[in-house]
Amino acid sequence: MKPAAFEYQRVTTVAEAVKLLRDAPDAKVIAGGQSLVPLMNFRLTRPSLLVDVNGIKALQHVVWDGTYLRIGSLVRHQQIADHAEIQKHFPVLAVAARHIGHWAIRNRGTIGGSLAHADPASEWPAATVALQAEIDVEGPQGIRTVPASEFFQGYYSTVLQPDELVVAVRIPYPKFRLGFAEIARRLGDFALAGAFVEDDGGQGFVTWFGIADKPVRVHTVLPDNMEARREAWQQALGTLAIADDSKSRRHLAVQMAERAWQHSRLEGGKYLSEEAAGGDPL
Amino acid sequence: MTEQAMRPQFMGARVKRVEDPRLLTGQARYLDDIDLPGMLEIAFVRSPYPSARITGMELNAVKSAAGVRAVLTFEDCPILLWQRDSYQVGQPVLAHNEVRYVGEPVVAVVAEDRYQAEDAAELAVVHYEPLQPVLDMVQAIEELPRRVHSHASNVFYHKEYTTQGFSDAFAQAPRHLAATFRTTRQTAVTLEPRGTAAMPDPASGRMTVYASTQSPHRIRGDLAELLGWPENQVRVIVPEVGGGFGMKANTYPEDVVVVWAARHLGKPVKWVSDRTESLLTDVHARDDIHEVEVAYQDDGRIIAIRDHLMADGGAYPAYPFSGAVGETSLASRVLTGPYQIPYIETVIDCTYSNKTPLGAYRGVWGPIASFVQEGIVDRVARSLSLDPAEVRRINMIRPDQFPFRNAAGMIYDAGSYGESMEEALRLINYKDFRVRQSALRAQGRYRGIGISVFVEPTAMASSEAGSVGYESVFIRVEPTGKVTAAMGLGPTGQGHETTMAQLIADQVGVNLEDVVILHGDTDSAPFGGGTGGSRSGPIGGGAALVAGREMRQRLVKLAAHLLEAAEEDIELGHGQAWVAGVPDRAMTIRQLAEIAYTHVKRIPPGMPIGLELVARYQPEQSVSFSNGTHIAEVEVDPLTGLVQVVNYVVVNDCGRLINPLIVEGQIHGGVAQGIGSAFLESLRYGDDGQLMTTSLSDYLLPEATDVPRITIEHLVTPSAGEGGIKGMGEGSLIGAPAALVGAVSDALAPFHVMVDRLPVTPDDVIEWVTARV
16 A cells, blocks of 8 residues: 655645646645545555645635635635634534544645545535535636536546646625534544535525535425425435435435534524534534 | 462552553554565555456566566465365465455565555556356355355355254244344454564574464464474564454465565565555454244243354465354354353354455454344343343343353353343443333434343363463563563453563562563463463463462572571562561562572572473363343434444453453453444445455444443452453453344334344434334
């Protein structure tokens, strides 16, 4: 379990990174390395060059301007979980962050890395789709902005070009409250099923992860009656191409949507503590 | 025996482990820390097919790759494990003409480092002609779809046993039930993977083998025999071992190839398994089916059990014992557990398949048999609407029945079966539990309690540590009065350096810190079986007691002579010998030792010079049974299928305890592994024979947050052996899975669930719960 030979270069600017990526088409960006390094050790990927972007200061900011939350791609999962303004204005993100792996993984792994890796069972791709975020990517032609709903193409697949780098995520303040829920076999594992739900009063949106090949924000009615709501979740689920389709997978998807909806009705601070008390010891 | 020996100072004390400072500060040296000048490393090209003919190999590119020193195939190293005729089949150390499981070693690439070895191994082209794999043990018994080994039946072990009078008793019983129990392949997943290094010494011609093993002398013997070398030309050194759990009791193909390569290249050679290799090729375990029929009475008394035991032994019998045989043959003999079930009829079939060979994993037969046995009792209770604790009481072997001969002819020495259960029920507040349970059910919450009363045969004459029924201890009181002892055991984390020192310090009359325990070097350790089968405490500890006592007698004799007192008046302790009642007439053990080695004219006539001896101990009984009760309280979330262990109690009886702290640590670990067995761990093969769980993101182990607080109490029913010690290395994993899944059955009783499989997954729970909606 040793990686194939590779070159390594550390950069301090996005421009340098992009130039290296352009010149070596099978180069890979390394940030936290939490997905890339295991894949290299299994020799499932064998980049000729690793471009280490950890030294790029410009990608390490979190800015809340009252309308948009802007998170630099090098921001670590744990920083998002701990960020006071994110906890206050986007509690759903802080809660989701705490479900990513374990402390060591959260301290290293980055939001940009997670988005670029596009594991359909991970939290950030679904979060960005659910929150209608925009993803800024920079390449030789400069920066382009891609709506999250168009960024993910399928399993581990995005519109990111080999010479492009995710630089930031811009998330608009949601008009309505969101809730989040996830189930994994063990604390920190990839989700068996997870969901973000936005309740716009009688209707709203559900974005599942761990269910299909990519996150999709699905419109649904949200009746007050639980049985009717269960029916709505089933209908919403019916619009997706479910991976490894099984009765239990659908069951879990419905349960997580329902749980996320329940969470969406809690106030921010209460949400953070209730969710933590609900069997998710951190 | 003198007074101190009867009132030991260290045996039974909660002594902190002397091993821990080096382990916890990262100072321990494991096999991969062995780094010798010029050392080469091996990467294996392994079979990607479960079953295929090898039609050709192209290895020139491998041979000319950077850093490569040798590329080995079976032609170079034509050695079969099992050259004896115990089985008709022996695994070639590198595949010969045919591969029979995914991960089987085919080519060994020896290079200057592991990176280069792996780079070169990728260049190997092996042509395969795939064959239909044999994957289902029930079909394999019928030789379907084909034979794994064309010259040998798929059934490599078949045995039948019937208690006299079984048929009538079974037929005449008023009630009957049937059930099939299925366990799933697991493996030990030691923190430190397997590994071997070998260093030829050109000067002496001897070979030093560094092995991560439980049985240093056994692997030396195996290697000498397989390679055809004189045994005294091989020295085995076992560095720190990060877990064995039975999995490191085997000699593996890689061990032989590493040593062969070192000899033929004249260089030190090392191979350390990576995690994927571990999951693919460490011996697997627990691949068993029990088809059971039970005859019982209206009061819950169980009369007879019929069981067809099947185990999938994998492609070859692991060397030098097959786990399939170990899991079934002993399970068939202890299937009635702590219950006085008078009749049993068992049929055993162990089969070959195109899967990894089955070996030992902590508890071997025990977790399976306990799961079946407690599952039977719970089914009887459920069918009669009786309290499961009450049905256990009715069937439990009573204290006045010891020694008890069970339906399969096994003799149980005394234990505390009923008492352990009553105490555990009290600890978990069983009396009030049913009230709590129904109150919670009314809120849609599903809690359950599972009771597992286990027996644990320990200190057996033969076990996975070999058919050596004894252990040996070499002991030397150094000229300065310090004590050095060496043993043939192979500790893999059990803390023998602490427990054996406790026993010896008491006997020799020195302080604990004055004793050093050596192990794992066949040049210094006396011959012994090693560690496995819960034998190190009762047999190894017994040998430590005997050796210590013999040394004590020598010191007493010497002191009596020098102090001019009768031997029976000499007392030893705290590094001193003195005349009873006259503490002024004393000598230090250091003074005695100095005389024994240097002023030898002062030694009494007939006493040997020096203070060195070897003692051996073989228990008179061929087995001693530990026992205990585990009770788990779980909450099952019917919405997610997840199970949370909310309360866990253990009442354990392993005879006299050497060190309760270590016993409790063993229990904690066994319960954690039990949680893995019950809810998480599963080596899954696809229909194509590929192992699908080849990393720890697929093969799920319990994590710290999955393990609850565990309440432990000890009962003490001493064995008849030295020190009254019984073994206890496996009991906690024997008891735990049955308690945990029994609790799931109890929690989901409203859904008529009776768990019949290990592990129980969220998918299973969701299936059971939604099937009733």
